[in-house]
Amino acid sequence: MEARLVLPAVAVAVAIAALWWTLLTRIDREERFLDQTTRQHTAAMAQLVEEQAIATFRRLDDLLIDVASHVEKDIPLLIPTRRSFEEGLAASIRIYDANSWLSMGLGRTTTRNPVLEWEEFARHKSGAHRKGNQKGFVIGLPFVSPGTSDVFIPVSRRLEGADGTFRGVAVIDVPAEIFSRFYGRLDLPHDSSVAIARADGPLLARQALQDQVFGRSFRGSGLWPEAGSGTVQHHRVVSPVDGVERIYAFRASADYPLMTVVGESVETVFGAWRQNRLFSIIWAAATTTVILLFTTAFLVELQRRRHGDRALRIRNRAMEWSGDGILIADATRPGVPVVYTNPAFARLMGIAPGAADGRAARKVLGGLMEDETGLCPLCDGAEDAGDMSAKFLRPGTGMEGDAPEVWLELRASPVRGPGGKLVSVIATVRDITEHKTAQAALAEARREADRANIGKSKFLAAASHDLRQPVQSLMLLMEALSARATDPAMRKILTTMDRALGALKMLLDGLLDVSRLEAGAVEPKRTVFPVTELLDRIAANSRPVAVRKGLLLHIMPCGAHVDSDPMLLGRILQNFVENALRYTNRGRILVGCRRRGAVLRIEVWDTGIGIPTDRQEDIFQEFVQVGNASRDRDQGLGLGLAVVRRLAGMLDHPVSLRSEPGRGSVFRVEVPLADPPAPAKTLPEGFPVTARMRAGARVLVVEDDPIVREGLCAMIRQWGHEAFPAASFGEAVEALRRHPDPDVIVADYRLGEAHTGTETIREVRRRSKRPIPGILVTGDTAPERLAEAEAGKFSILHKPVLADDLRRAIALALAPAALAPPAPSAPSGPAQRALVD
Secondary structure, eight states, X not given: OOHHHHHHHHHHHHHHHHHHHHHHHHHHXXXXXHHHHHHHHHHHHHHHHHHHHHHHHHXXXXXXXXXXXXXXXXXXXXXXXXXXXXXXXXXXXXXXXXXXXXXXXXXXXXXXXGGGGHHHXXXXXXXXXXXXXXXXXXXXXXXXXXXXXXXXXXXXXEEEOTTOOEEEEEEEEEETHHHHHHXXXXXXXXXXXXXXXXXXXXXXXXXXXXXXXXXXXXXXXXSSOOOOTTOEEEEEEEOTTTOOEEEEEEEEXXXXXXXXXXXXXXXXXXXXXXXXXXXXXXXXXXXXXXXXXXXXXXXXXXXXXXXXXXXXXXXXXXXXXXXXXXXXXETTSTTOBEEEEOHHHHHHHTOXXXXXXXXXXXXXXXXXOSOOXXXXXXXXXXXXXXXXXXXXXXXXXXXXXXXXXXXXXXXXXXXXXXXXXXXXXXXXXXXOHHHHHHHXXXXXXXXXXXXXXXXXXXXXXHHHHHHHHHHHHHHHHHHHHHHHOOOHHHHXXXXXXXXXXHHHHHHHHHHHHHHHHHTXXXXXXXXXXXXXXXXXXXXXXXXXXXXXXXXXXXXXXXXOEEEEOHHHHHHHHHHHHHHHHHTOOSSEEEEEEEEETTEEEEEEEEOSSOOOGGGXXXXXXXXXXXXXXXXXXXXXXXXXXXXXXHHHHHHTOOEEEEEETTTEEEEEEEEXXXXXXXXXXXXXXXXXOOGGGTSOOEEEEEOSSHHHHHHHHHHHHHTTOEEEEESSHHHHHHHHHHSOOOSEEEEESBOSTTOBHHXXXXXXXXXXXXXXXXXXXXXXXXXXXXXXXXXXXXXXXXXXXXXXXXXXXXXXXXXXXXXXXXXXXXXXXXXXXXXXX
């Protein structure tokens, strides 16, 4: 809080503190006054009750002394006791001899059992009556008359002879009602309590509940005080009799062993005061709240204004020092004149400082713009004017430091007041010369990149053919040698060569796939198809590898249809499974599907080595592998997941991974679900498959490389077919005259004399006058080759071609047309799932 606000805040705090101090002081003073007044009143009432009790017991004592004197003189009791009976002071007078026998009784007959008086009689007989009693006067415990249920208080004296010997006891029974009736006439407040008790605790009489508490001792209960004679003590406690909290005055008598107790209810004394106290506190709290709210509102408004002024000063300073030009025009005045421009505006517009002030905004802003159409509504003060922006070129002014030409960007916005009325126009001008220069450089770089990309595509196409050609030759020759080699050592060498060639082919396929994806040469062809087709193909391709490694590959059936490219999605799933097979040494691999709303989540679970959390993003990069520091070629080259990442982005299929080192991984891809398409016509069961599809066909092999041509012919003959070699377009045509028409044509794409395999297949078909199936074998992976194959309705295989893939392609080509797949078809083996298929 600023220093200027401290003094008002302190003043308000002092005022609130004074208010509460005054209120609490008054409340405390009133409470103490009420407590003191109640204590004084109860003390006075206790003294009044004590005086009545002493007067009563003094008369009873006089009566007992008179009775004792008559007994001592052996004079019968007649007249002296009559008045006491008439006044109701004594209910009965009884005299017991030294042997505790009742010798005389006046008033009511047997009022209590003599057995109950034995303790009292024993005290007089032993002389203990003088201990703690006034002149031998003994007050006994109250009792209930058996006949009337009235409560009586017995008082007694010892009877002695002239020689001081014990002659008996004189007892007077006093009705407790004498005291209760007197207490009822004291006009005490509601819930007040009045009682007398013996000094040792037993209660003698009470204004109410007499039959419940008479004779009950409260000494040692925490309520009874240890008071001296003639003193008054006060206690604020809850009564154990009726549970009412009272302020008690306890007064001990100096003449008789009596204690008078008077109490007034705390609720009666403080009830009205407590209600007033609550109202006072509520009023003070409300007053404090109002003061705080007004004070807070005042301080907030003061702070807001001060901050507003400060922000305005900062804003003005920032506008002065801003590198962008700022203009403010008043739209409420005719012509929308300029009311403010900062120095940067004058510098960028090439005018003198302050030269634009007072001029129409349209003249200032539109002077250098070729098209002022978008600026007119704002500069004319139109109510429907909106934001506008424009870029224009300002020629150099020739001033020192000014560029020959400057590109500027103008942005203007309306400022509206209440009701949406246009009140002002704010425009900013920014120098975008560097941005324009960077854009031009970027455009030139993009053109250069496009040229480089075209060159790269051409290089890849040529390099693919040139690299795959010798690899194809080696594979064909090794296949031919494998059929003839019987020596175990030689077969071991050939097996090693096969693994090396497989790794080389894998590298070529991976590099080609990544390059073609980066170049955008792959176009997805989405369709609706059943997932089970992909799962079956994955099972057929991957189960032999799993069996060879001793793993359990389990693929859960799924009847869902999805909307995707079947070949590209199959490549994603196949790469997932191949990755799991490489990095799982024991356990199992599970492929399953889960429906999640409108998508199907296809998951591949494995029990392999797992992937650390910090490496899970890296594995989708090229040539990144986990757990293959030695770069074992049997575990791949680190390109499979990189291809997955690009294919998933192309298809818009989210790919995710969950893995834990040592416990395996879960790769998943989410594919949109689709409704099944209408069922297509199928061939009848038991369609005949001829032996020609398996062996005995005539195959025309057109290949300009003699080594590759010889290898192809050797393999085809080993499968039981006839092979007719041709090195060029002309030799292929010549072979038609020397041999019967072929059943299948296997042709390389690039042939000598500027001919292609596509032209050769079409010419052989034209001369034979029938659609001979064709298989185009090429190392060129340009998209145009796929288009040519599709137009010519023949299959295409990319070099290097595995023997099994070529054999399968020939078998499919020899199949009846109804069974043949739509061209161009591609083998489904793991080595030939090229992206172009």
